[in-house]
Amino acid sequence: MQPFETLNEYGQLMFPVATVYVCKPDVDLWLDPTNVERSHLDRRYFGEAVQTITPYLNAGKLETFSGExxxxxxxxxxxxxxxxxxxxxxxxxxxxxxxxxxxxxxxxxxxxxxxxxxxxxxxxxxxxxxxxxxxxxxxxxxxxxxxxxxxxxxxxxxxxxxxxxxxxxxxxxxxxxx
Known part of the structure; x- marks a missing residue:
């Protein structure tokens, strides 16, 4: 299982009433396409993050936080x-x-x-x-x-x-x- 697989299936929300909370620096890293080329990480992780998180973002179900x-x-x-x-x-x-x-x-x-x-x-x-x-x-x-x-x-x-x-x-x- 990949790290983001369980939140959606084929772009559909697996938990449609849930709000997903993610620390803002991770959203900034994974959802910024310019980071794909700048990072030493496998590019598939960026694609998986976009595929998984974007439906929640588009549905207004993604909340970011900074600090405790x-x-x-x-x-x-x-x-x-x-x-x-x-x-x-x-x-x-x-x-x-x-x-x-x-x-x-x-x-x-x-x-x-x-x-x-x-x-x-x-x-x-x-x-x-x-x-x-x-x-x-x-x-x-x-x-x-x-x-x-x-x-x-x-x-x-x-x-x-x-x-x-x-x-x-x-x-x-x-x-x-x-």
Missing amino acids: TAILPGITALPTPGHTPGHSFYAVESGGKSIEFYGDIVHFASLQFANPEITVVYDVDANAAAEQRATQFARLEASRHLVATAHLPFPGIGHICAEDEGYTWIPVDYCWRD
Whole structure:
């Protein structure tokens, strides 16, 4: 599955009553055709973004934000630029509990938790991505917040803990509920 595939199918809104929230620097990057030639990224990502986001933009269902922003009650966007200019975490709080969804800050857990300075070709700004990873790992370790992320083994939910060198991922125990 490509990163933007799930929001529409053949230009039709998959979630016609939903509003899509995207950090403004990402909209500026992905929807500006001049960036296709200036970027080191695969041009197909730009095409996928345009194909996926434009129907929401045209329907008035795309909202951008800059800076830490309350999207809805209990959901806060936390910009963490580096992987992309608008990369963001989303903190969800309810009933005194919280979880942070942190997207693409980690691509290779076995390398990047131990060495947060390691970047990948998909990081638009490698230096900012490495700095953001180190900053966010330290913050999440200190806060003990529950984290959910992509690019980690199922269930992709757990905690970040400091080690002698770098950090480690401690997944939550998963059990099926009836």
